[in-house]
Amino acid sequence: MEKRTIRHDGIPKVTGSLHYLTDLTFRDTLYGKILRSPYPHARILSIHTEKAKQLPGVKAVLTYADVPAVNGYGIIVPDHPVFCETHVRYVGDAVAAVAAVSVEVATAALLLIEVEYEELPVLDSPEKALEPQAIKLRPEGNILHIAHHQKGDIGQGFANAAAIVEETYELPRQMHAYMETEGGTVVPEADGGITVYMGTQHGFKDRFQLARILGIPEEHIRIISSPMGGSFGGKDELNLQPYAALLALKTRRPVKIHHTRMESVRAGLKRHPMKITVRTGADQMGRLTAHHVEIIADTGPYTTLGPAILDFAVEHAVGPYRIPHVLVNGKSVFTNNANAGEFRGFGGNQITFALEGQMDRLADKLGMCPVELRRRNLRLADDLGPLEQRIVPTNGARLVLERLAETTMREHTTSSRKRVGTGFALTMHGGGLGYGRLDHAGGRLCLTKEGKIEAAFGFEEAGQGILTVIETMMLKAFQCGRSDLDIQIGDTDRVPPTGSTTASRGTSMVWTAIERLKKPFTKALLEQAMRATGIAEKQLQLGVGGVYEQGTLAIDYKSLAHFSEMPLCLETSFDFPTSPDPTEGGHYLYTFAAVKAKVEVDRITGRVQVLDLKQAVAAGPVVNELGYRGQIEGGGIMALGYALMEEAIMEQGKYATENFDTYMIPSIKDVPFDMETEAIETLEQGDCYGPRGVGEIGTVAVAPAIAKAIHQACGCWVAKLPVSPERLLEAMEEREEDSWHSHVLTTEK
Amino acid sequence: MAFTRANNRKVSLTFQINGQTRQVETYASVRLADVLREELGLTGTKVSCGIGRCGACAVLMDGKVVNSCLLMAFQATNVELQTIEGITASAENGVDPVQQAFLEEGGFQCGYCTPGMVVAAKALLNENQAPSDEEMAEALSGNLCRCTGYAGIIRAVRKAAKGKQSDVEGPNSSA
Numbered sequence: 001m002e003k004r005t006i007r008h009d010g011i012p013k014v015t016g017s018l019h020y021l022t023d024l025t026f027r028d029t030l031y032g033k034i035l036r037s038p039y040p041h042a043r044i045l046s047i048h049t050e051k052a053k054q055l056p057g058v059k060a061v062l063t064y065a066d067v068p069a070v071n072g073y074g075i076i077v078p079d080h081p082v083f084c085e086t087h088v089r090y091v092g093d094a095v096a097a098v099a100a101v102s103v104e105v106a107t108a109a110l111l112l113i114e115v116e117y118e119e120l121p122v123l124d125s126p127e128k129a130l131e132p133q134a135i136k137l138r139p140e141g142n143i144l145h146i147a148h149h150q151k152g153d154i155g156q157g158f159a160n161a162a163a164i165v166e167e168t169y170e171l172p173r174q175m176h177a178y179m180e181t182e183g184g185t186v187v188p189e190a191d192g193g194i195t196v197y198m199g200t201q202h203g204f205k206d207r208f209q210l211a212r213i214l215g216i217p218e219e220h221i222r223i224i225s226s227p228m229g230g231s232f233g234g235k236d237e238l239n240l241q242p243y244a245a246l247l248a249l250k251t252r253r254p255v256k257i258h259h260t261r262m263e264s265v266r267a268g269l270k271r272h273p274m275k276i277t278v279r280t281g282a283d284q285m286g287r288l289t290a291h292h293v294e295i296i297a298d299t300g301p302y303t304t305l306g307p308a309i310l311d312f313a314v315e316h317a318v319g320p321y322r323i324p325h326v327l328v329n330g331k332s333v334f335t336n337n338a339n340a341g342e343f344r345g346f347g348g349n350q351i352t353f354a355l356e357g358q359m360d361r362l363a364d365k366l367g368m369c370p371v372e373l374r375r376r377n378l379r380l381a382d383d384l385g386p387l388e389q390r391i392v393p394t395n396g397a398r399l400v401l402e403r404l405a406e407t408t409m410r411e412h413t414t415s416s417r418k419r420v421g422t423g424f425a426l427t428m429h430g431g432g433l434g435y436g437r438l439d440h441a442g443g444r445l446c447l448t449k450e451g452k453i454e455a456a457f458g459f460e461e462a463g464q465g466i467l468t469v470i471e472t473m474m475l476k477a478f479q480c481g482r483s484d485l486d487i488q489i490g491d492t493d494r495v496p497p498t499g500s501t502t503a504s505r506g507t508s509m510v511w512t513a514i515e516r517l518k519k520p521f522t523k524a525l526l527e528q529a530m531r532a533t534g535i536a537e538k539q540l541q542l543g544v545g546g547v548y549e550q551g552t553l554a555i556d557y558k559s560l561a562h563f564s565e566m567p568l569c570l571e572t573s574f575d576f577p578t579s580p581d582p583t584e585g586g587h588y589l590y591t592f593a594a595v596k597a598k599v600e601v602d603r604i605t606g607r608v609q610v611l612d613l614k615q616a617v618a619a620g621p622v623v624n625e626l627g628y629r630g631q632i633e634g635g636g637i638m639a640l641g642y643a644l645m646e647e648a649i650m651e652q653g654k655y656a657t658e659n660f661d662t663y664m665i666p667s668i669k670d671v672p673f674d675m676e677t678e679a680i681e682t683l684e685q686g687d688c689y690g691p692r693g694v695g696e697i698g699t700v701a702v703a704p705a706i707a708k709a710i711h712q713a714c715g716c717w718v719a720k721l722p723v724s725p726e727r728l729l730e731a732m733e734e735r736e737e738d739s740w741h742s743h744v745l746t747t748e749k
Numbered sequence: 750m751a752f753t754r755a756n757n758r759k760v761s762l763t764f765q766i767n768g769q770t771r772q773v774e775t776y777a778s779v780r781l782a783d784v785l786r787e788e789l790g791l792t793g794t795k796v797s798c799g800i801g802r803c804g805a806c807a808v809l810m811d812g813k814v815v816n817s818c819l820l821m822a823f824q825a826t827n828v829e830l831q832t833i834e835g836i837t838a839s840a841e842n843g844v845d846p847v848q849q850a851f852l853e854e855g856g857f858q859c860g861y862c863t864p865g866m867v868v869a870a871k872a873l874l875n876e877n878q879a880p881s882d883e884e885m886a887e888a889l890s891g892n893l894c895r896c897t898g899y900a901g902i903i904r905a906v907r908k909a910a911k912g913k914q915s916d917v918e919g920p921n922s923s924a
Contacts, residue, residue, distance in 0.1 A: 006852045013860030014848040014867060016793020016833030023792035177895050179797045179805055179861035229795070229861030230895050261798045463859025463896050626855035630901055634858060637898030660802035660893065668889045668899045673882050675900050 005624060008467040008487065009227065020229055021184040021197045022258045029185065030059055030099040032247050032257035033106035034240075035113050036266060037088035037095060040124070040336035040653025041137075042117035044086055049096060052112040057105035060250045061113065063096045067246065069215030073238045075205060080302040080339070082213055082242045088117070089137060089301035090336055091654055092267035099247040099255050122653045126275070126296045126333035137301060137334045144299050145307035147314040147330040149387060157290025157325025161281025165361040169278070169354040170720040172647040173298070173338060174271035177665050180229020182268065183258030186244035193220025194245050199228035201236040201460055202500035203492045213242050214249065226490025231462040232638070233342035234269050236502055237304055262658045269341035270648055272309055272332075273298040276354040282362050286373045288323045291358075295330035295351070300339035306332045308437070309340075311585035312430070313347035318386045319355045320397035320428035320592060321377040336653040342502065344635065345699045348429050349642065356425040356704030357719065360711065370708065371405045371424055379428075381684055385590070386428070389435070389581040393684045396592030396618030401426060403616040403678055404594040410674070412611050414600055420611070422598045423708025427701035430587025431504040431692050432576035437585065439576035441499045443513030445521045446569040447528075451558025452486035453478060457513070458498035459506050460490045464695055465627035466506050472624050473511060477518045481544035484557060496571055504693030505576055507623060508589065511690040516572040524568055529555050532563040577689060589689055591619040591697045595636075597705040598672075601713040603732060606725030608710055610640055612672050613702065618680040619692040628694055632677040635698025641666045643703035645722050762826050766791075767835030773822070781825045782806045782817040785832060793833035793864045797893075804892030807865035808832045814872045814891070833864035836871055847871050847909045856905030858896030866892045870906050879910055 012018035049061040064071055064083040071085070072078035084093050096113050100106035123129040129142040136142060158164060184198030193216060200206045203223035211218040228235060240257045247255040259267065274297045281290040295313055299306035310332040317328045363370035378397050385391035404424065414420055433439040446454040455474050459466050470487050474480070488494045498509060522542060529547040530537040533554045540547050546556035561568070579588040598612040615632050622628045645664040649656040657663035677698075683689075707718040716731035759774045766789070773788045785791040785808070794817055797805040801819040808817045809831040817825075836845050847870050850856065857863040866889065873880055873888035880888065885906055894902060 007855075007857075009860070010852045010857070011844065013857050013863050014851045015837040015844065016864040016867075017837070018860060019792060020795075020861065023786075025787070179795070179803065179859065179893070179895055181797065228859065229797075230859040232895075261800070463861075465858065626901070630855045630858050630897055633898040633900040634896045635898070637900075638895065640898075659800055660798045661800060665893060665895060666898075667891075667893060668902070669886045671899045673886075673903050675898065 005468065005472065007465060007626065008471045009461065018227065020180055020227055021199055021224065022180060024185055024197055025256060026185055026187055026254040029254045029256050030101060030247070030251055031103045031106050032244055032255045033098050033103070033110055034094050034243055034257070035096040035110045037084070037091055037093040039088060039117055039119055040091050040122045041120040042088050043120060044084060044088065044095070045116040045118055047095060048114040051114070052098060052109040055105065055109050055112060057101040058098060058109045059101070059253070060099045060247055061096060061109065062246055062250060066250065067213060070212045073209050073213060073242060074303055075237055075305060076307070077303040078209070078212065080304065090339060092339060094243070097243045097247060099251050123335045124337055124650065124653045126298045126335060129333050129335050137336070142334045143331060144303060144334055145310050145332040147310045149314050149317070149328040150326065151388060152325035154290045154292050154325045154327045158281045160283060160289045162284040163362060163365040164279060164281040165358060165365055166279040167357060167361060167719050169276045169357055171274045171276070171350040171353060172721050173273045173340070173650065174343065174642050174646050175265065175648050175663055176232040176234030176268065176343060178230030178232060178234060181259040181261055181264040182235060182239040184240070184244070185254050185256040186241070186248040187254040188248045188252050191220055192216060193222070194248055195222045195224065196241055196245065197224045198241050199231065199235050199460070199462070200225045201231055201462065201502050203460065203490060204458060204497045205500065206238055206241055207492050209238055210241060210245055214245060223492045224490060226461045228460065228462040232344045233502065236342055236500065237269060239267065261660070265648070265655060265658050265663070269304065269343070270338040271343040272340040272347065272350065274313065274350040276350065278354050278358050280358040280362060282366060286366055286368050286376045288321055288377045290325040291318060291323045293317045293328040293354070297330065297332040298335050298337055298340060299332045300337050301334055302339050304339060304341035306340065308585060309342065309347040311434070313351040315386050315430065315586060316348050316351050316428065317355060319352065320379050320426055322379055322383065337650050338648060344638065345696050346503065348427065348696070348700045349639065349703065352427045352700050353704045353707070353721065356701065357707060360708045361717065371401070374401060374426055385579065385586060387583040387586040389579040389583040389586040391579060391588050391590060392687060392689060394590060395684060396590065396680065397426065397428060399680045400592045400594035400616040400618050403680060404596050404614060407596065407614060409596065409598045409612045412600070417603050418600045419603060419713040420598065420600050421709045421711065421713030422596065423705040423712060425595050425701040425704035425708065427593050427697070428590050429697045429700055431508065431589045431591060432578070432587060433503055434585035434587050435578045435583050439499060440497065441509035441513065441576055442496055442571065442573035443498055443510065443517065444496045444569065444571040445517050446567060447525065447557060447561045448486060449561050451556060451561050453480055453484050453557065454486040454488055456488040456495040457510060458489070458495045459510070460501040462501065464631060465624065466501065466510070468627055469507050469623050470510050473514045477514050478522065479542050484545060499576070504591070504695045504697065507691055507693040508689060509576065512574065513572050515690065516574070517570055521570050524570060525560065528564055528568060529560055532560060589692055591617065591692045591694065593617045593697045593701050595701045595705040597702065597709045599706060599709040599713055601710060601728065603714070606729035606732070608644055608723055608728070610672050610706060613640070614676040615698060616678040616680060617694060617697055619694045619697060620683050621681045621691045622679045623691050628679060629677050631694045632698035633675050635696065636675060636702050637666050637671050639699040639702030640670065640706065643706040643721055643723060647722050762822055764826060764830060765828065766830040767832060767838060775822060777823055779822045780818055781820040781822045784822045785817060791832050791834050795861055795864060797861065802893070803862070804865045804869060805862050807868040807892065809868060809872060812872065812875065814869050833868060836867065845871070847874060850905040850909035854904035854908055855901035856897065857901070862892060862894045866894060866902060870909065874910055
C-alpha cells in the first residue's frame with residue numbers, strides 16, 4: 001500500500017469549518033416544505049391551497065398545476081411525479097410544496113393545504129401485487145422488469161447431483177442513513193436560470209432532468225453538488241431539487257429545503273427487499289452441477305434504477321463459481337411500499353447472501369469444509385463472466401480466497417452462556433454501469449492563470465475520498481506539489497461531464513483520464529517552458545512549483561501560464577470499458593472480496609456480537625491506504641447492520657421505523673475494534689485498466705459470512721435478515737442441544 | 750406548536766460560547782442547535798436525527814457532552830458552551846491533537862458526524878486520558894457514523910489518548 005496521506009478535505013472536516021451545501025444560507029432566503037401523502041395508495045379527489053396561501057409569511061404554494069414542463073423525474077424513466085395529480089402511490093409521494101419566510105411558517109402552511117383523498121387497496125408486498133385480481137398501480141401492470149439468464153439444462157444438472165439444497169432467502173429494506181439528510185438551496189439567477197446547491201452523485205444528470213421539469217435550457221442551470229455528508233447511492237436520483245427550483249423560480253428568491261430525518265426516511269430511496277429461492281446441486285466431489293434461482297424484488301411505485309438492479313442481481317447469481325447448468329429468473333414488482341433504488345452493492349448484496357448461503361448448506365450436506373467447496377468451484381482467470389460474456393482476465397477470486405483461508409481469527413474469551421463461530425464468504429462484483437448503458441467518462445487538465453494545475457472532473461465527493469484519489473494520482477503523474485493543484489469537481493459550470501459518481505467507477509475513470517493526459521499535458525507544459533526559457537525540452541522536467549532544469553527551477557507555473565495568451569488546456573473523453581460481447585447490463589471489470597467473520601451468540605438473549613471481521617479485496621493497486629481501508633471497513637460495518645439490525649419496517653405501506661430510535665444502525669458498541677483489510681494489488685499480466693473502485697465491494701459478502709458464523713456458533717441456519725434475537729432463540733430452542741455439532745465440519749483452527 | 754411559535758414574541762438570550770459572550774434575539778422555544786447554526790453561523794454543529802440519537806449536534810456544556818438538538822436555547826444561557834469551532838480555535842496549531850489523530854488515522858470520511866465525534870472524544874479524553882476499549886465504546890456510543898465503520902475513529906482516539914498520556918508524563922506537560 002502507498003504511504004498514508006492526510007485527506008485533501010481533511011482539515012476543514014475535522015475542524016467543522018467545511019460548509020456542506022445544507023449549511024449555506026443566502027440573503028433573502030425562503031424556506032421550503034413539502035406536503036407528502038399520508039396514504040400509501042389513494043386517489044386525489046381535490047387539492048385546495050387558498051388557506052395556505054393566505055397565511056402571513058407564505059410566499060408560494062405549488063401543486064402539479066405549477067410544473068411548467070414534464071411533471072416527473074427518474075434517471076432512466078421520468079415516471080416519479082414531482083407533484084401527484086390523480087394518485088398517490090406511497091407515503092413519500094409529494095402533493096404540494098410551500099415557500100415561506102421561516103421553516104415554522106412553511107410547516108404551519110402545510111396544515112392548511114386541503115387534500116381530499118379516496119383510499120385505495122394497498123399492495124404492500126410483491127406477492128399481493130402479482131395476484132391476478134390486484135389493482136393495477138400502473139396502466140401496464142404491476143411488473144416493472146423481468147430478467148433472465150440460462151445456460152445448460154438444469155434438469156440434467158440436478159440429475160447429476162449427489163446433494164441438493166433448497167432455501168428461500170429474505171432480504172430486508174435497508175436505509176442509506178447518510179448522516180446529512182437531503183437538502184440545500186436553489187438560487188434564481190438574473191438570466192431566468194438557477195443555481196442549485198444540493199448534493200447529488202451526477203450533477204449533469206440532475207441538470208438534464210431539471211431542464212426537462214422546468215422547461216428552461218440546460219445551460220441556464222448550474223449544479224453545485226459537492227461536498228455531501230454521505231450518499232451510498234441514496235442521493236443519485238433527484239430528491240428536493242425540483243421543489244426548491246420551482247419555488248425559487250416562482251418567488252424569485254433563494255429557497256432552502258433541508259429534510260428532517262423523518263422526512264428523509266419517508267421520501268428517500270431504500271435498498272430493494274428481495275425474496276430469493278434457490279436450489280443448488282453438487283456432485284459427490286463437491287463440484288457444482290446446477291443452480292436454479294428465482295428472485296422477486298419489491299421495487300415500490302416508481303422505476304428509478306429498479307431494472308438495472310434486478311439485472312445486476314441476476315448477473316451475480318452465480319458469483320465467482322463455475323456452474324455448468326444455470327437458470328435465473330428475476331422479477332421486479334411495483335408495490336405501495338418505499339421507493340426502492342440504488343444502494344451500495346446494487347443488488348449484489350441480496351443475491352450474494354443467497355448464493356453463499358447455498359454454498360455453506362451444500363458443504364454441510366456433503367460433510368465438506370465450506371472453503372474447500374468454494375475452492376473446488378472457483379472460476380479461473382480466463383473464464384467467461386457470469387453471463388458468459390468475455391471479461392478482463394482476473395484471478396482475483398482465488399487470490400482473495402487463499403489469502404483469507406490461511407488466516408486464523410483472534411482469540412476471544414467468552415462466557416459459558418455464549419457460543420462463538422466463524423464464517424467465510426466470497427463475492428465477485430462488477431464495476432461500471434454495464435454493457436449497453438451510456439457510461440461516459442473523461443477529464444480535463446489546465447494550467448490556470450494563477451499558476452495552478454487544474455484537474456477537473458464531473459465527479460462528486462460524497463465522503464468516499466475522490467478528491468484524495470485525484471490528488472494522489474495527479475502528484476504521481478506530474479511530480480508537482482499539493483499546492484500546485486486546483487482540483488475542481490461537482491460543479492457543472494466548471495467541470496467536463498465525466499459520468500456518475502456511482503458503480504465503483506470514479507477511481508478507475510480518474511486513473512484512465514490521467515493516464516491518457518499524462519504524456520500530452522506534460523509535453524505541452526515542457527514545450528511552453530522551452531519557449532519561455534530557451535532551455536531544450538529534454539533537459540526540462542516538471543516538479544514542485546514549476547519546471548526544473550537539473551534540479552534548479554527554470555520557471556514557476558505562474559510565469560509559465562503568463563508566457564502564452566492561449567490557456568493551456570487538454571481534455572480527454574472515453575467510455576467505461578465494456579465486454580465485446582453484447583450482454584445487456586453485463587460487466588467487464590470485476591473486483592473480488594473474501595470475508596471472514598467471527599461472532600458470539602448469546603444463548604440467553606439471542607443477541608449476536610461480531611467479534612472480528614477480516615476482508616481481503618482484489619481491486620488492483622491501492623491509490624490511498626486510508627481511503628481504501630476506510631471504504632472496506634465502513635462498507636463492512638454497513639453490512640453488519642444489514643445482517644444484524646437494519647430493517648425499515650413497513651406495515652401496510654407505512655413506516656414503523658422513522659428515525660434512529662427505531663431504525664438501528666451500528667454504533668461503536670456493535671463493531672469489532674480491530675478489523676483487518678488485506679489488499680491484493682496485483683493485476684493479471686497485460687491488464688491496462690489500473691486500480692478499480694472499492695466503494696461497494698466491502699459491503700457485499702459480509703452478511704453471508706456473519707450468517708455462517710452464527711450457524712457455526714449455534715447450529716441454526718439464517719435465511720432471513722436481519723437476524724432477530726427472537727427468531728434465533730426460537731431456532732436454538734427447537735434444535736436438540738449439541739446434535740448439530742457432530743456433523744458440522746469447521747475450518748477454524 | 751410550530752404555528753404558535755411563529756406568532757410568539759422574540760426574547761433576548763445571552764450565551765457564553767467559545768469564550769465569547771453572544772446575544773441572540775430569538776423565540777423562547779428554539780433549540781440550541783438552531784441558534785448555533787442559524788443565528789450564530791456555527792454550522793460545524795450538525796443536525797442529523799433531531800432526536801438525540803446520533804450525536805452529530807454534540808457540543809460541550811460546562812465540559813460535558815450534550816446533544817444540542819435536545820436542549821432548548823434558554824437552557825444553555827447560564828453555562829459555558831464549546832462547539833467544534835471553539836475546540837479548533839483553542840488548539841495551538843489550528844488543529845487539536847484529537848483532530849490531528851482523526852486526520853492521520855482516517856477517523857472520518859464524509860465528515861458530517863465528525864464535529865460531534867471530535868467533541869465527544871475530547872470530552873472523554875479530558876476526563877480519562879487512557880480509556881480502555883470499553884470506556885471508549887461507552888463514551889462514543891451516542892455518536893453515529895455511517896462511513897467509517899468506526900475503525901478509523903477507534904484508531905484515532907487510541908492515538909490521541911496515547912499522545913495525551915505522553916504529554917502528561919513529559920517534561921513540557923501543560924497539564
